[in-house]
Amino acid sequence: xxxxxxxxxxxxxxxxxxxxxxxxxxxxxxxxxxxxxxxxxxxxxxxxxxxxxxxxxxxxxxxxxxxxxxxxxxxxxxxxxxxxxxxxxxxxxxxxxxxxxxxxxxxxxxxxxxx
Numbered sequence: 001x002x003x004x005x006x007x008x009x010x011x012x013x014x015x016x017x018x019x020x021x022x023x024x025x026x027x028x029x030x031x032x033x034x035x036x037x038x039x040x041x042x043x044x045x046x047x048x049x050x051x052x053x054x055x056x057x058x059x060x061x062x063x064x065x066x067x068x069x070x071x072x073x074x075x076x077x078x079x080x081x082x083x084x085x086x087x088x089x090x091x092x093x094x095x096x097x098x099x100x101x102x103x104x105x106x107x108x109x110x111x112x113x114x115x
Contacts, residue, residue, distance in 0.1 A: 062098050069093070069102035073109065086114050 011017045012027045019027040062069040076089040086106055094100050106114045 059096055059098070062093070062102070066102045069098050070104060070109070072098070073103050077109070077111065077114075080111075080114060083114055086111065 008017070009027065012019045013029070019025070058068065058072065062072045073090060073093060076093060077086050080086040080089060083106065090100075090103055090105075093103055
């Protein structure tokens with residue numbers, strides 16, 4: 001019985017016989033159908049590595065661009081409510097080699113609520 005089935009499948013594959021019935025088309029070779037390749041694989045980089053690269057780029061830009069330095073100072077001091085807190089964050093940026101001339105004080109930054 002298995003030999004007869006194998007012979008029938010082989011004959012259908014070579015085209016010597018035409019498979020019939022409801023399942024007959026399943027035994028014939030189908031034409032090539034293109035398949036969507038999908039999205040490229042996600043990078044395997046650790047997101048923290050990318051974050052560090054981006055942060056380093058921002059700090060590098062802030063060393064020469066006053067607008068970037070100002071935005072960075074605003075980011076670091078937006079929750080500061082006292083002058084010592086503001087000065088501590090400003091000093092942190094200066095320690096990271098951002099020129100103090102590019103970092104405004106509380107008055108220039110418009111921080112009227114810093115005491």
